[in-house]
Amino acid sequence: MRLERRTRTTWLVLSGAVIGATATVLAVSTLLVMWAGAPVGQTYGLLMKGAFGSTFAWSETLTRSVPLIFTGLAAAVAFRARLFNIGAEGQLYAGAIAAVAVGGMHGGTGFDIAPAVLFVLMLLAAAAAGALVLLGPAWLKAKLGVDEVVTTLLLNFIVLLGVSALLDGPMKDPLSMGWPQSVVLVSDLELGKLIDKTRLHTGLLWAIACAVATWLIMKYSTMGFDIRATGANPRAAAFVGVKTTRTVLLVALLSGGLAGLGGAIEVAGRTSYVTLDMSPGYGYAGIVIAMLAGLNPLGVVAASVLVAGVLVGADSMSRAVGVPTYLSDVMVATALLAVLVATALTQYRLRWR
Amino acid sequence: MMAELFEIVSQGNFWVAVLRLATPLLFGVLGVLLCERAGVLNLGIEGIMVAGAFAGWLAVYLGASLWTGVLIAAGVGALFGLLHAFLTVFLALSQHVSGLGITMLATALSYYGYRMMFADMSSPPTVETFSEMTELAIPILGQQTPLTLLALLLVPAIGWLLYRTPFGLAIRMVGENPHAAEGQGVSVHLTRTISIMAGSALMGIAGAFLTLAAFNAFFFNMINGRGWICVALVVFASWRPGKALIGALLFAFFDALQIRLQTTPGADVIPYQLYLMLPYVLSIVALIVVARRASYPQALMKPYRKGER
Numbered sequence: 001m002r003l004e005r006r007t008r009t010t011w012l013v014l015s016g017a018v019i020g021a022t023a024t025v026l027a028v029s030t031l032l033v034m035w036a037g038a039p040v041g042q043t044y045g046l047l048m049k050g051a052f053g054s055t056f057a058w059s060e061t062l063t064r065s066v067p068l069i070f071t072g073l074a075a076a077v078a079f080r081a082r083l084f085n086i087g088a089e090g091q092l093y094a095g096a097i098a099a100v101a102v103g104g105m106h107g108g109t110g111f112d113i114a115p116a117v118l119f120v121l122m123l124l125a126a127a128a129a130g131a132l133v134l135l136g137p138a139w140l141k142a143k144l145g146v147d148e149v150v151t152t153l154l155l156n157f158i159v160l161l162g163v164s165a166l167l168d169g170p171m172k173d174p175l176s177m178g179w180p181q182s183v184v185l186v187s188d189l190e191l192g193k194l195i196d197k198t199r200l201h202t203g204l205l206w207a208i209a210c211a212v213a214t215w216l217i218m219k220y221s222t223m224g225f226d227i228r229a230t231g232a233n234p235r236a237a238a239f240v241g242v243k244t245t246r247t248v249l250l251v252a253l254l255s256g257g258l259a260g261l262g263g264a265i266e267v268a269g270r271t272s273y274v275t276l277d278m279s280p281g282y283g284y285a286g287i288v289i290a291m292l293a294g295l296n297p298l299g300v301v302a303a304s305v306l307v308a309g310v311l312v313g314a315d316s317m318s319r320a321v322g323v324p325t326y327l328s329d330v331m332v333a334t335a336l337l338a339v340l341v342a343t344a345l346t347q348y349r350l351r352w353r
Numbered sequence: 354m355m356a357e358l359f360e361i362v363s364q365g366n367f368w369v370a371v372l373r374l375a376t377p378l379l380f381g382v383l384g385v386l387l388c389e390r391a392g393v394l395n396l397g398i399e400g401i402m403v404a405g406a407f408a409g410w411l412a413v414y415l416g417a418s419l420w421t422g423v424l425i426a427a428g429v430g431a432l433f434g435l436l437h438a439f440l441t442v443f444l445a446l447s448q449h450v451s452g453l454g455i456t457m458l459a460t461a462l463s464y465y466g467y468r469m470m471f472a473d474m475s476s477p478p479t480v481e482t483f484s485e486m487t488e489l490a491i492p493i494l495g496q497q498t499p500l501t502l503l504a505l506l507l508v509p510a511i512g513w514l515l516y517r518t519p520f521g522l523a524i525r526m527v528g529e530n531p532h533a534a535e536g537q538g539v540s541v542h543l544t545r546t547i548s549i550m551a552g553s554a555l556m557g558i559a560g561a562f563l564t565l566a567a568f569n570a571f572f573f574n575m576i577n578g579r580g581w582i583c584v585a586l587v588v589f590a591s592w593r594p595g596k597a598l599i600g601a602l603l604f605a606f607f608d609a610l611q612i613r614l615q616t617t618p619g620a621d622v623i624p625y626q627l628y629l630m631l632p633y634v635l636s637i638v639a640l641i642v643v644a645r646r647a648s649y650p651q652a653l654m655k656p657y658r659k660g661e662r
Contacts (some may be wrong), residue, residue: 002659003445036469084449144644147588149396149449151640153581154633161633165626287453324468329461336454337440344444 003348017342024338029331038321050316051309057316059198065301065308066269067092067279069207070262071286072293072300073214074130078255080218080295081231083138083248087152088259089283090159091130095260096267096274097163097182098129100171104183104273115188122189123264130260131253133159138252142245156283164276173273182274191269203269208301210258215297217254227251259283281329285311288336294343307332361613369496370612373567375605376497377402377559379504381583382590382597383511384430384555390515390592391548392528392652396452397437398556399580400459401430405557407463410564410571411470413480423500423561430557433459434550442545445656456580467571477570498566500558505598507555512594524548528650531657541657556580578633585636588647600639608632 006013033043051061071088078085085091103122113121133155140146166172167180174183191201218224226247229237238244262282271278289307293299314328361367381398388395395401409426413419433455440451471478483498494502515521523544526534531541559579564571586604590596611628614620620628 003443032465086453140641140644144641145647146640146644150581150585150588151637154578154585154636157578157633158630161626161630165624168626169624284453284457287450288457291450322472324465324472326461326465326468330458330465333454333457333461337436337451337458340440340446340450340454341444344446348444 002351003344004351006347006349009346013346017346020345021335021338021342024341025331025334028334029327032327032330033323036323038323043317043321043323046317046320047310047313049313051313055195056198057312059195059200061305061309061312062204063199063201063270064312065304066201066203066207067262067266067282068285068289068304068308069211069301070258070265071282072289072304073211073286073297074255074259074262075286075290076293076295076297076300077214077218077227077258078134078251079231079290081227081248081251082234083141083251083255084149085134085137085152085252085255086149086287087134087137087155087159087283088255088262088286089279089281090152090156091133091256091259092263092266092279092283093159093163093274094129094133095126095263096278097166097171097263098125098260099123099264099267100182100185100274101125103189103268104185105171115186118186119189119268122268123261126260126264127257128260130258130263131256133260134252134256135249138248142248160276163274167274167276171274180276185267185272187272189268190272191265199270201269203265206265207262210261211297211301214254214258218297223247223250259286285332288332291336292339357614357617358610361610361617365492367609367613368493370609371602371605372493372497372501373605374608375601376501376504377562377567377579378583378586378601378604379508379598380555380559380562381580382586382601383504383507383594384552384559385583385587386590386592386594386597387511387524387548387552387555388434389587389650389653390528391524391545392531392650392655392657393438393441393545393549394448394452394584394654395434395437395455395549395552395556396449396584397433397455397459397553398452398583399576399578400456400463401433401553401556402560402563402576402580403463404433404459405430405560406564406575407467407560407571408557409561410480411466413565414478419481419483419565422565423558426557426561427554428557430560431550431554433557434553435546437553438546438549441656442542442549445658448654448656464573467573477572479569480565482569483566498562500562500566503558504562508594508598515594520544525650527657528652531652531655535659541659545657556583559583582632582636585640588649589639589643591643591648592650604632604635604639607635 030040033040050057052058071092074088075085099122102125103118137148137151140151141148167182171182173181191203194200194202194204226242229242230244230247234244267274285307289300289303292303310328310331314325318325385395385398405426408429409422412425413422437451437455440446441448483500485496486499487495489495523539526539527541527544535541563575586600590600611631615625615628
């Protein structure tokens, strides 16, 4: 058995790959639902209803998709340049804590600056914090050849412990009764609601705007060309005059900045303070989303809504039929692997000889 | 401060802790070493350790003997290794993304299984763990479990395998130059698959050590980045079993030290989180220190397709 490169990919093969990947995910999750002894049809029905079945369900799904769009974009732009940023989780927390540092310190007055100016400063600080967390690993990769996957993974733990220390110390909310929680953002900085009586906030518009901006940068700007060229073939890119080291560092700023911005939007739109369980792995889910979207920034928005739907739907389904919520994590992980295989099989065919 | 440090390292208990903390790292580093020597990065380690910890513990909880539990953990590890080999060796997919996918999948499956079987338990159920080898009249080693002895014995065993056997030569060849290996009649795909499965089995045992020797129960987040640390340690160890032992011990030394330092009087002037950061910071420092002279296996992360350059 061996692989042979396809000369062209037909629509039949493409749709077969999509159907095959979906079927694999459903097969794995169905086995788990049956193992839990729950009725399969009802479980999926409840999952779909909890994710997309009502205005409230949609509002919860879209709320959950906001941080995922940011981490998905962070992974998509970095992976495009072959900078394997697995640290979006830490960068998101760095952005969130920086946002609160600018927008919530000084006894909740936020430095006494006009809210509009302070809001911009808050976003800039968050983006800078996220970017700085990634700049170190990117610099080590470019200058010393240190594998960025391991350094960004390890930085997730370091940043989270750092945030934990800040929540116990200088940024502790004096009213939190010992619960590790940061000071609260100035209320002027909180984002408005998109739909009344739901949690859906205008952060969704910020996320979509960032996706469109990223798409424009990647597709039409010189920087975008440099990023794509560096990712496709760094030696060829250097040969035609692309400054690859500089490009990798710029990508790090862009990718880390997007993840950090996601942290700020999450704080301003949903929580208004930082806790240690603010992100249940949004950084890691962002990698799956970027792969599902084929690293396309606009695709990231769609993939984020899909993944958010699975996460939200599993939460509400779990309460009703007693299937652990971790079903959604299994589905997301299986989707990643299935899409990888499906993509490979659109480019290669199996030969039984 | 110096006096306190001396006080800590002069205690026998301290060194018992060092060897205990080094054991899962040693299993893990040797596992990564086997995979990477054959040219394949295995970022599945973090999740495979979770799955090994869960599967080994579950088997013992359901009545299997401790060694059966270890074998089951190794088997589960090898199965995930087979999946990783299928994706990265046979389908030649991105080793980074596939490994991360395996980590997510193995972790999610373990947590799902745990939540489903022990939904209504308020405190984690426990098992009877491996006991210390007090019959060995050797200080420090006598206060360890047999799994630590196994890890230590694996160091020369894997060294012998890699440098003294034809199969070890095949592993190193497919990791350095798969085209030349194929030319010599070595099957690149088969050799890599076996190496990944064996390495992943060791990662599974690394996890089982935590639930069957170090603790007596399974907790969420109990691996806590130990797998990633192993991936950094193997670079520090220049992909050599002997240096892997030194790396694991050195690392465990600092880990044990930070645990002791946290409890010394006056230690609370520094937030305890900074002590906990030390292992992760040290891993990055270790990578930077060896960066200039690290000689990666030449074919690491390069997929091999027969007949394609």
